[in-house]
Amino acid sequence: MNGAESLVRTLVNCGVDLCIGNAGTSEMHFVSALDRVPGMRAVLGLFEGVVTGAADGYARMAQKPAATLLHLGPGLANGLANLHNARKAQAPVVNIIGDHATSHQRYDAPLSSDVEAFAATVSHWVHSSREARNVAADAARAVQAARQAPGQIASLILPADTAWSPALGPAGALPVLPPAPVSSLAIATAATAIRKGKAALLMRGALLHGAGLKAAGRIAAATGTRLMADTFAPRIRRGAGEISVERIPYRPGPALDFMAGIETLILVGTQAPVGFFAYPGQPSEFTPPGVSILQLAHPHEDGGAALEELASLLAGSATARTNPLAPPAAPQDGTLTRETLMAIVAGRLPEEAIVVDESITGAFGLYGMLETAAPFDCLQLTGGAIGDGLPMATGAALACPDRKVVTLQADGSAMYTLQALWTQARENLDVVTIIYANRSYKILVEEMKGVGAEIGKSAASLFDLANPALDWVRLAEGMGVEATRAETVAQFDSALTAALKAKGPRLIEAVIG
Amino acid sequence: MNGAESLVRTLVNCGVDLCIGNAGTSEMHFVSALDRVPGMRAVLGLFEGVVTGAADGYARMAQKPAATLLHLGPGLANGLANLHNARKAQAPVVNIIGDHATSHQRYDAPLSSDVEAFAATVSHWVHSSREARNVAADAARAVQAARQAPGQIASLILPADTAWSPALGPAGALPVLPPAPVSSLAIATAATAIRKGKAALLMRGALLHGAGLKAAGRIAAATGTRLMADTFAPRIRRGAGEISVERIPYRPGPALDFMAGIETLILVGTQAPVGFFAYPGQPSEFTPPGVSILQLAHPHEDGGAALEELASLLAGSATARTNPLAPPAAPQDGTLTRETLMAIVAGRLPEEAIVVDESITGAFGLYGMLETAAPFDCLQLTGGAIGDGLPMATGAALACPDRKVVTLQADGSAMYTLQALWTQARENLDVVTIIYANRSYKILVEEMKGVGAEIGKSAASLFDLANPALDWVRLAEGMGVEATRAETVAQFDSALTAALKAKGPRLIEAVIG
Known part of the structure; x- marks a missing residue:
């Protein structure tokens, strides 16, 4: 058994049974070991921001970590923004980051970088294995660190030779302390x-x-x-x-x-x-x-x-006041606006849905409209690093295959990690993505006023997404996701109803003013 | 004049006249200042990997730095992989990275992070301005650092209050030492x-x-x-x-x-x-x-x-041997392969083209086929962080509007930063992108053999991009770039001829075995 196999077996022993990754040469032995170890599912993301954002969404719903598989410093770098979000969400994540073989690290090869320095920016726990025989124990410690309340980012760096050299065998799970009692x-x-x-x-x-x-x-x-x-x-x-x-x-x-x-x-x-x-x-x-x-x-x-x-x-025998099932009335037709869109979502939301909200200005001020919808879990953008919505929905769907995921997604933010749609198609994940196509970084127009700055021509050009307009139907179809555009209330209601009824990923480009 | 305006004016004084960015709230005063300063062009990228990769391509062709504009730690994080490539290319880049106001940094706000730690991973020079009155001088030093031979990454962090508070005025350019003489x-x-x-x-x-x-x-x-x-x-x-x-x-x-x-x-x-x-x-x-x-x-x-x-x-009076103009003969029709594709490119390449090569396996071993094409400059992936091709082409086209840019682009790598196509459409950049659609991370299949690892079902699933197949025509059209698919020699030759004749961005999905 080589170090890589001892690592994969240890992860499974520790209850980590999903690996979301985008591997390169230095991770090939880890990838090969995935096939020799039963109980570990491998999912490909076409960009590391998808990988880490999916691990975030998975952890929030599964309440345990997935492993990410990342390719040296730059592969990790691409995943840092969504690891930042996961850190702010207190979501447990175990990153496995390949590195050059220890013998190769003294050379300034093209992909050489300070992997530990990249990892330290977002991690609570960082360790670089130096010997194949220690990899299993290091992995057990990484999972323990990730699972420590309230949830941490653990980054284990795996030089290629510690993956390919002989190891003794896997390690067992280490105990995870429960949350400390309040005094x-x-x-x-x-x-x-x-x-x-x-x-x-x-x-x-x-x-x-x-x-x-x-x-x-x-x-x-x-x-x-x-x-x-x-x-x-x-x-x-x-x-x-x-x-x-x-x-x-x-x-x-x-x-x-x-x-x-x-x-x-x-x-x-x-x-x-x-x-x-x-x-x-x-x-x-x-x-x-x-x-x-x-x-x-x-x-x-x-x-x-x-x-x-x-x-x-x-509280004695007091009982809590709970919300009634009374979604706001939705109009039958007319202009599609933020408000009418939200009323339709509130009315159509199935029980036990997972709502991923990266709508930014799309749902600001409309939070209360879902209060009386069918019961659901809501996941929000915790770290302000836009581009978490589509990946987080992907991870939530991997964690909860029997629940419908509905993503309320701003268009500008969606562009950051649109590659997530491909993984949704590949894995046939049950996700309905609603793109709020206002064709601008609308929040920035408001923020300019907030900070007291003036908007001139250059400034406006840095907020505007309308020239050219993004065509989300083509973008989704380009990645194998069925998609439709809705410009009226009736079109949106019909598209949402059909998408919720179907099993598998669907995208609706909701054109709003 | 506030700190932001003193900064923009200083950049222009130092010869930096292009700012490629994706701004957020903390950069609003910088954005606003762009409109008050003549001589600075602002270009929007819909993801920071596009921004930094474009700065890399621009620097390689313009032989001077562009400024990037990045939004706190996570915005910078998204750009790190292509800054890694720029660092390995010795390309000068000046990063302007917004941060929270100094008074706000003591709080753990959602977007709070250690911006200097993110920047240090790829930068030769890092500085965080602490007072508005120093921002201009700091910017002059940043440009000086970037331009120091052979070219460096300089990262200037700009807390929001140093941008919005009053400053005296801009600084002039600092002298840049020429390359040191060889002994x-x-x-x-x-x-x-x-x-x-x-x-x-x-x-x-x-x-x-x-x-x-x-x-x-x-x-x-x-x-x-x-x-x-x-x-x-x-x-x-x-x-x-x-x-x-x-x-x-x-x-x-x-x-x-x-x-x-x-x-x-x-x-x-x-x-x-x-x-x-x-x-x-x-x-x-x-x-x-x-x-x-x-x-x-x-x-x-x-x-x-x-x-x-x-x-x-x-060498006395010896003259150098130069290549003749004698591109390899291209077949009239038949199956489109790596070889026939390259023969057609060699024959059709216009004089003074810029060839951006992120073809990975697409052109390995075929390097010599362009040796007798019309003269061109070739830009390669220097740091191994895939996803530099489309952005680098974008930056090269911004630097050289009168030259045709031809991008030889692997499909897997293209997915990393496909948002660059939108900027190419927005700015009507004269770029022909050729996607090598082999629908796999083909190099990894070869690398598995190289490292002696076995390919099982899980491993294969981490290399395969065919399920579902990416549709590059729709992806490009979704971002406003005209696109066509070529499956034969004749189709590719016709598509390339038309694309080279046109002015503005075009994409060809070349389906190769």
Whole structure:
């Protein structure tokens, strides 16, 4: 058994059974080993941003890591932006990054680079194996690191000779510590603050789609405590039968208004809210002066259990208020707009869908319209590195083959990693992609105003995607995905209904103003 | 005047008059300043790999840097792979990378990352401006660093508040040192070695397309010295009327055979040749034992002038042998293969074309077929990070609007940065892209054999691009580029003839076995 086979067998031993990759020469022995080890599925992405974004989406839904397979420094570099998003999502990912053979590393060959330096920019754990006999143990440590709460990026660098040289055998899984318990002092302090009134719980992490959310709902019902989530949450349970959680607005002014009346902000698995960007003369911090900030649970702590303890202290027999199934009425026809599009999505969304939201301006301000749709999980762009939507949908579909994935996707961002559509076609993944074709980086036009800058001709040319217009039907068909264009309400409703009924990838180019 | 405007004016003062970018909120004041400063052209790329690859191609042809405009760590991350290629090409590039306002950097906002760490992976020079009043001086230093021989990657990080806060004014250009002179000892030593016989000159850099190449040709004619270039050269002058330079083979075995009979290898602006990858049991070094290696000129030294001095010492009145205009005969019709395709390209290539070669297996072994075509400049993939071809062609066309660019492009690599086609359409760039549609990562099938690994079902699935087949005609049309498919010699010849006659971007999907 060579090092590569010991690595693949170790990954399977550790519960990693999906490898999404784009390999090169230095990874050939790893690739060859995939065929000798049962239990590991291999999926090809035609660009590494697809690979790492799919690993992010997979991890958010499967709640365990996939392995990525990346080709030296540049292959890793192409995947860094979506690893940044995964890091901000606290999604566990195990990167296997090929490198030159150790004997070849002293030469400045064309593909030579400092792989560890590339990896360090986004990783919580980085290690370069130096001997084939250590690769299995290194892999077990990498998976352990990735699975450590709340989820980490682990990057294992595999020089080619450590893959092809003899190794003893695979390693077993290492224990993964559960999330740390929250101290009783923190729980008591939070309880006191909530009893005082004018408190809010700002939540992130597993509790937004697990038992902790129900407990938070009971606390809210019993005490009037507001429930909040970050503007961009990794995964949040929404829709009918679920607890409503308010979303912090994107801009400083509205965010501060949103916080008005709060005296204590209790953080559960997140940090105090700050602006996505700074704007001249506006504050970075979204908590008004005088608000007390309490940290009930850090991200690595068990915020869900803490909320359940709090609920038993505070909520008595109160039951949580849940959303009714009452999607907004959709018009029969007329102009397709952001609003009418969202009404149709809300009405047509099947139960247990996964909604991947990289709509940027497409759904800003319309968040509430899905509140009374059928229950679903929503995945958002956590790190602001655009181009996560199509890959994340790909990974979510790999994790949950029995659930429909619906991607709300801005056109400018979609162009970053459009190659994901090919993997969706290749694997026949059950994903409906809705492209918001407004043919501009529309958010930047708004951001120019936000920062007080003027838009001239050059500036406008850097925001405009209309010259030439992207034809998303041809782009999708070019990668084997059936696609259609919708310019009216009736066309969109009909296209969405057909796409949801079909099994396999479909794309709808929704032309909106 | 704010910091951003002082920066743009400084860039123009320093001779940087093209900005290729993809901006976000933190770069809005820079974007706005573009409209207030005459003399700076702004070009949009729909993905940062396009932006940096275009800057690479532009620099190789214009022999001066363009500025890139990149959005924080993740935007830079998307451009790193092609910056890696530019670094290996010794192409000058000035990156302007937006960052959060200095007051916002203490918060862990979604887009927060260690921008300097990302930049350091590929840059020779990195600096983060901390005050608006320093931005102009920092920009002048960045351009100076980029232009320092043989060409460097300079990354200037621009926090948003240093862009929007008041600055005094622009800075003037700083002096750029010429390449260092080669010592007379090095020239005398090389002359002695060449007189001894069995010598070869291995060359890289400006001399491969400048006066140095003519001098090398005279030395070769007078002394029988072999002339060689690295397997992948940044830019090399080729075709009729030019000096023939041998290309070092890609694999160790053929490379060592190629070097047989050489007793002294004289390096001019390059390093001793090594393998692209290591293979089990095969050497990394491509110089057989016993070969003496002399460094005539380091990359930062004036190798061209050194060759001219050597020629005056050694070549007397000898004239260089140049290639005749005698492209290989092309068949009239029949199956389209790598060979017949290349024969047609050789016959049809217009004078002073720029050939961008990312054909990978498409043209391996067929390098000589263009030797007697009309004279052209050839740009190759220097860093092995695939996805440089379409962007590099874009940049070359921006640098040389009066020359036809012909891109020989492998399909798998083309998928990495296909968004470049949109910029070609937008700017109506005169580029003919030939996609070698073999529908696989064909090189990897060969590399599996090279490293002695077995190909099973999973492995094969990671190389195969045929399921589904990519439709390059639709992909190109989806981005506004006219395209056609050619499956026979006659179809390809007709498509190429039409594309070369037209002005503006065209794509031909050449279906080859």
